[in-house]
Every structure is written in structure tokens, then in C-alpha cells.
Amino acid sequence: METINDFVREVKNFSKSNWWIYVIYVLSLTIILFTHTGSITIILVSTLFHFVADIFIMMMFSAYASKKYNKGSHFQVASMLIFLSIKIFTGLNNGGWHYLAADPIYALAAIKNWKLDVKKINIQSINWITMSVLSLVLIFGIFYPLIRNGYISISWARWVQTTGIFLFAIALSTTENERLRYMLSIVALGIMIGGSAWETINSIIYTGTSPNTGLSLSYTLLPLSVFVFYIKKWPLIMK
Numbered sequence: 496m497e498t499i500n501d502f503v504r505e506v507k508n509f510s511k512s513n514w515w516i517y518v519i520y521v522l523s524l525t526i527i528l529f530t531h532t533g534s535i536t537i538i539l540v541s542t543l544f545h546f547v548a549d550i551f552i553m554m555m556f557s558a559y560a561s562k563k564y565n566k567g568s569h570f571q572v573a574s575m576l577i578f579l580s581i582k583i584f585t586g587l588n589n590g591g592w593h594y595l596a597a598d599p600i601y602a603l604a605a606i607k608n609w610k611l612d613v614k615k616i617n618i619q620s621i622n623w624i625t626m627s628v629l630s631l632v633l634i635f636g637i638f639y640p641l642i643r644n645g646y647i648s649i650s651w652a653r654w655v656q657t658t659g660i661f662l663f664a665i666a667l668s669t670t671e672n673e674r675l676r677y678m679l680s681i682v683a684l685g686i687m688i689g690g691s692a693w694e695t696i697n698s699i700i701y702t703g704t705s706p707n708t709g710l711s712l713s714y715t716l717l718p719l720s721v722f723v724f725y726i727k728k729w730p731l732i733m734k
Contacts, residue, residue: 498554505553513720523712527699541581541709548577549717564613571605585710593649593657594710596637600626600664611670623669623679630661652693656714659687663718677725684722691715 510517520542528535551574558567579598586592607621634657662683669676691714698708 501554501557502550505550505557509550509553509720513723516716516720519719520712520716523695523716527708530699538709538712541585542713544577544581545710545713545717548574548581551577559612568609568613571609575602575605581710585707588707593637593653594660594714596633596657597630597661597664599633600630600661601667603629604664604667607668607670617670619671621668622671623665623675626665626668630665634661650694650697652690652697654690655686656690656694656711659683659685659690660714663687677728681722681725681729684718684725687718688715688722691718 524535524538527538551570555567555570555574558564558570579595582592582595582598586595603621603626607618610616610618660683663680666676666679666683669679691711694711695708695715698711
């Protein structure tokens, strides 16, 4: 029951600050509904689960802030499992495996931040340099099999989106320099949002009502709310 109360509270807080996200979401669904004959159920399900996972992340931060580390860890695990399930489902149904590519970086960043926040231990080997190198290795490993006759069979939209996803993971692992972390996050979110919006448009045009459309829409709207939050904090961070 306590978890449900925490969840409802975070949804209320999010909705109060980001009501405009719902407006864009409804407009997007309306466009999809009127331009395609298929059911939008799969889009509703994928975006809903993505939203739930994000709320669990917010619950994790709130729990950590209240020094309820055990509860925060549970929320983090729940969020990661939901995210993982959505990405695997999308990959199996639409080949959108690029959403999963950066998960090792996010996992390492989560471990580093948990150690730093809870145990007060800084894992210095996890930093923006090592994570950048690992990102290049992962990108090569994921996309090399997609090379056909000298070119990579992946859209430019997905390239941009994937770059943003990896950059944000790298930003989260940058704990030693708050300004660098903040600036990397803003750049990463901007690229992620732009690429995801581009991918959403492509998905609507070419695949219509598919899991990839729902996930790309989620990667547009939810990071957009974080981007706006970061922009509002700009004067404070840059002092």
C-alpha cells in the first residue's frame, strides 16, 4: 500500500509540473489514429509501461533523498526490469534493438551513483572517458552485423537517437564534475529528443501502430520533460 501511495504521489507531482506532456501525447495519438487503420493499443501499452518505469525512477530519487535506501533500491530494480521488458519486446517485434544497446552503460552509471549516494564510495573507474570507450565498443558490436555491402542498414533517425541515448548514459556516470555532467545531460537529451521525434515521425509514416512507434514517442516526450527541468536549473548550476 505504501508503494502505491508513493507512486500516486509521484504521478501527481509529475502531472502538476508537466501537464503539457499529456497534451502533446494526446495530439500524437490522435494523429496516429487518423492516419492509420490499425489499433493503437500497442502504442498505449508501450508508452504506459515506459511512463510507469519513469515514475519508479522518480520514486527511487525520492526514497534516496529521504535516506530510505532499501526502498530506493527496490524501485530502481523495478524500473530497470520494466524498461528491459519493453525494449526486448520492441526488439523482438520491430528490430528496435538500439534501445537496448546502452543498457550496460546505464547499469554501470546506476551502480556508481548508488555506491556514491548510499555507501559514499566513488567508483572512479566508471567515468565519462571509460564509458565513452565502452559506448564505442557497444555501438560497433551492435551495428557491425547490420553492415550490408559497405553501408549500415539503419536510419539516420536511429543513429541520432542512439547517440543521444548513449550520451545521456555517459552523462549519468559523470559524478566528479557537476557542470560537465549537467552540460552533457542537456546536449544528450537534446539529441535524444530530436532523434526520437524523427524516429517517431518515421514510425508513424512507415510502420504506423507498432511497438517502435510507442517507444520512440516515449523517448521523445518523457526526456523532453527532463530537458525542460534541466533548462530551468541552468542559472543555478552555472553560478
